[in-house]
Amino acid sequence: DVKVTQSSRYLVKRTGEKVFLECVQDMDHENMFWYRQDPGLGLRLIYFSYDVKMKEKGDIPEGYSVSREKKERFSLILESASTNQTSMYLCASSGLMNTEAFFGQGTRLTVV
Amino acid sequence: AQKVTQAQTEISVVEKEDVTLDCVYETRDTTYYLFWYKQPPSGELVFLIRRNSFDEQNEISGRYSWNFQKSTSSFNFTITASQVVDSAVYFCALRTYKYIFGTGTRLKVLA
Secondary structure (H helix, E strand, O other): OOOEEEOOOEEEEOOOOOEEEEEEEOOOOOEEEEEEEEOOOEEEEEEEEEEOOEEEEOOOOOOEEEEEEEOOEEEEEEOOOOHHHOEEEEEEEEOOOOOOOEEOOOEEEEEO | OOEEEOOOOEEEEEOOOOEEEOOEEEOOOOOOEEEEEEEOOOOOOEEEEEEEOOOOOOEEEOOEEEEEEHHHOEEEEEEOOOOHHHOEEEEEEEEOOOEEEOOOEEEEEEO
């Protein structure tokens, strides 16, 4: 059974903290993605990676960075968490362009 | 620019009614892929269907059907004889090299 696993389902952090969201996939996929989901705004792409150590900015990269040291793992980093980063974060992975993305269960992050 | 528009924010129907969810996309690429995903209350996105830009054949899978029309840049999703279990948020997505999602349509099916 294919799987994308996010390290936490719920997370509460304080303003100014450095936050790490981890995502691991077991499908040997080249492509991995981080989205945030907010009511009325759908899924917005933060960053994606098409290979180890390769990354590209999505539509809303400000305040975030990513790391992909190994093919199976893609980390999202909030350098200094702010309350407007309170959201649901979804990780996804995919193979070739004609294939669907597989999603993790999501991490609901609250910054207080 | 690439964009996916789901103009219907929320739809409510009574069980057994048919319902169509609209999706309009924009891209200048000639090769692209379109997807529909379902997000039930549990939160995890579930893949429903994929279509490539060269295949305009409509598809039917049980109570679900999809109508792809390049002339209108639309990829609409119809649920026939809706059921309460169909209640979810449905997302349409476009992929060239990255996935672009619409804002989603929340479908409520009332018993």
